[in-house]
Amino acid sequence: MDEIKDRLLKPSKATHEDQRGKFISYLSIGLIAVLVISILVFITIHGLAMFTQNGMKISDFLFKTDWNPGKKLIGALPMIVTSFGVTLLSALIATPFAIAVALFMTEFAPKRGAKFLQVIIELLVGIPSVIYGLIGLAIVVPAVRTIYGGTGFGILAGAIVLFVMVLPTITSLTVDSLKAVPRHYRQASLALGATRWQTIYKVILRAATPGILTAVVFGMARAFGEALAVQMVIGNAAMLPQNLTSPSATLTSQLTMGIGNTIMGTLPNNALWSLALLLLIMSLVFNLVVKLIARKGRIK
Amino acid sequence: MKRSITIALSLLTLLIIVTGCGNKQSQSKKMTIVGSTALQPLVEQVASEYSEKNQDISITVQGGGSGTGLSQVQTGAVLIGNSDVFASQADGIDADKLVDHEVAVVGIVPVVNPKIGVKNLTMQQLQDIFTGKITNWKSVGGKNEEIIVINRAQGSGTRITFEQSVLGKKTAVKSQEQDSNGTVQQIVGSTPGAISYVSFSYVNNKIQPLSIDGVKPNVTNVTTNAWKIWSYEHMYTRKNPGTEVDKFLKYIQSHEVQSKLVKQLGYISIHDMKVSKDANNHVSK
Numbered sequence: 001m002d003e004i005k006d007r008l009l010k011p012s013k014a015t016h017e018d019q020r021g022k023f024i025s026y027l028s029i030g031l032i033a034v035l036v037i038s039i040l041v042f043i044t045i046h047g048l049a050m051f052t053q054n055g056m057k058i059s060d061f062l063f064k065t066d067w068n069p070g071k072k073l074i075g076a077l078p079m080i081v082t083s084f085g086v087t088l089l090s091a092l093i094a095t096p097f098a099i100a101v102a103l104f105m106t107e108f109a110p111k112r113g114a115k116f117l118q119v120i121i122e123l124l125v126g127i128p129s130v131i132y133g134l135i136g137l138a139i140v141v142p143a144v145r146t147i148y149g150g151t152g153f154g155i156l157a158g159a160i161v162l163f164v165m166v167l168p169t170i171t172s173l174t175v176d177s178l179k180a181v182p183r184h185y186r187q188a189s190l191a192l193g194a195t196r197w198q199t200i201y202k203v204i205l206r207a208a209t210p211g212i213l214t215a216v217v218f219g220m221a222r223a224f225g226e227a228l229a230v231q232m233v234i235g236n237a238a239m240l241p242q243n244l245t246s247p248s249a250t251l252t253s254q255l256t257m258g259i260g261n262t263i264m265g266t267l268p269n270n271a272l273w274s275l276a277l278l279l280l281i282m283s284l285v286f287n288l289v290v291k292l293i294a295r296k297g298r299i300k
Numbered sequence: 301m302k303r304s305i306t307i308a309l310s311l312l313t314l315l316i317i318v319t320g321c322g323n324k325q326s327q328s329k330k331m332t333i334v335g336s337t338a339l340q341p342l343v344e345q346v347a348s349e350y351s352e353k354n355q356d357i358s359i360t361v362q363g364g365g366s367g368t369g370l371s372q373v374q375t376g377a378v379l380i381g382n383s384d385v386f387a388s389q390a391d392g393i394d395a396d397k398l399v400d401h402e403v404a405v406v407g408i409v410p411v412v413n414p415k416i417g418v419k420n421l422t423m424q425q426l427q428d429i430f431t432g433k434i435t436n437w438k439s440v441g442g443k444n445e446e447i448i449v450i451n452r453a454q455g456s457g458t459r460i461t462f463e464q465s466v467l468g469k470k471t472a473v474k475s476q477e478q479d480s481n482g483t484v485q486q487i488v489g490s491t492p493g494a495i496s497y498v499s500f501s502y503v504n505n506k507i508q509p510l511s512i513d514g515v516k517p518n519v520t521n522v523t524t525n526a527w528k529i530w531s532y533e534h535m536y537t538r539k540n541p542g543t544e545v546d547k548f549l550k551y552i553q554s555h556e557v558q559s560k561l562v563k564q565l566g567y568i569s570i571h572d573m574k575v576s577k578d579a580n581n582h583v584s585k
Contacts (some may be wrong), residue, residue: 003580035505068393068454069454070455071471091481103557129522137483137486137487141490142490143494145491151448151494152491157437161528178390192352235475235476236478237475237476237477238477247475249477256479257453257477257479258453258454258455259369260337260363260364260365260366260367260368260479261365261366261453261454261457262367262455263367263371263392263393264371264375265392265394266391267391268391269392
């Protein structure tokens with residue numbers, strides 16, 4: 001009897017397993033939380049050092065155009081403008097293509113076409129960014145130079161390279177959101193006598209709008225954070241871009257160019273950390289925008 | 301359940317391995333060298349030769365830039381920091397705490413796109429181009445073409461050397477910047493009207509090296525300081541870095557290495573130099 005009593009009163013083997021499993025997953029969550037928080041804190045502390053320790057003004061950082069931290073000039077406006085320039089332009093070019101490809105994959109040729117395109121998109125995602133940069137340097141820059149003059153380096157070349165890089169991101173997320181449109185929407189629309197194009201245009205795309213916008217914002221986040229490929233074609237001149245083909249520099253390209261040449265704790269190094277902080281804040285903003293779209297954009 | 305234990309255990313082991321690697325550097329005869337990318341190829345070659353001869357030492361050579369090299373050796377994170385510039389030229393580095401070992405000399409030459417048709421400039425013209433006073437190639441005897449200045453990143457060792465020798469105290473015009481000799485070489489070769497500067501070893505047939513005031517950029521002229529744009533490659537250590545580090549530095553400065561590897565890789569041997577230069581660009585015989 002005691003044996004049975006024991007077994008009933010003490011936690012079973014399964015309970016132990018349960019607890020252990022819980023422990024492991026909490027441990028993992030804890031570790032990742034600590035990691036994320038320490039990254040945020042680290043970048044914030046270093047990013048603010050320029051304003052707290054070196055006595056630079058935040059307004060100078062955000063609105064002035066002279067960047068030469070070695071000589072106490074910390075105007076980051078050229079980089080901010082260029083970063084947004086390449087991001088918006090590349091998203092602007094990529095979105096129509098992405099929507100067209102996604103429509104083809106979900107509405108027109110869901111079987112064979114989708115499979116084929118899926119492979120291509122995955123391939124595009126898998127190509128390392130340095131390869132995109134090299135292609136940009138070897139083909140896009142000379143092409144821009146021949147067509148528009150100048151050196152070929154600049155926002156336009158950057159946007160073209162980024163267009164190819166964000167296209168797969170936007171496309172695959174758009175495909176997901178188109179697939180998520182309930183089947184009865186399509187059936188109802190067709191039953192009302194709408195043509196296929198009317199159904200796509202008025203019903204499917206409308207229902208998928210929040211998803212598509214989210215896809216675009218994700219694509220923009222990727223473009224904003226891309227460093228290597230952009231650095232190779234942007235020209236890296238910390239000047240306000242005069243036009244789309246004048247050399248300029250993005251936040252990321254300035255970071256990768258400068259970080260190895262500066263010394264921890266000096267003003268030039270702190271200035272780069274401030275750029276990093278700005279990048280971090282922007283990516284948080286992109287995330288927030290995604291959340292907002294998801295909440296507000298739903299059809300009621 | 302078994303699987304999760306396995307995963308946990310493997311993670312733990314991984315953690316131990318990962319953390320175990322970093323810290324016991326000095327005991328187990330491991331040497332880490334970090335810094336200048338211009339010096340990296342030479343140090344890598346010498347290190348692999350050296351560890352072939354001395355099996356009990358393993359040497360890791362990393363790039364990262366002169367600034368990284370100097371700050372890492374100053375904090376004691378690595379034993380040797382490579383730099384293209386004198387430690388006293390770098391902000392935030394206490395040069396008194398570091399010991400300089402000059403291991404090679406690098407000559408730097410202005411290069412232009414070959415289609416411009418310019419092969420020689422005076423020092424004054426070169427300065428005017430890089431400060432933005434001259435903006436068209438026809439003012440210096442070339443084609444009617446806009447001058448595209450391509451500089452190296454701010455703080456780059458090559459740029460500091462070039463500006464010290466050519467610009468003096470003047471500030472360079474704002475221009476495109478590239479972060480390595482390799483990209484500069486490629487971009488100058490393909491961009492009409494481009495001018496920049498590279499180490500001697502990066503000159504190829506797609507770019508045109510310039511003579512300055514009729515002096516040709518070659519090794520002999522560097523050793524006599526007739527060619528003015530050159531710098532030492534430094535390997536910095538803290539004081540008393542230990543016998544292993546001393547031995548390695550002696551090896552890289554030895555005639556054996558200096559007369560073979562150093563020359564093969566396009567550097568100039570320190571033993572060939574007939575002059576010496578200090579951090580303030582004063583040259584003495």
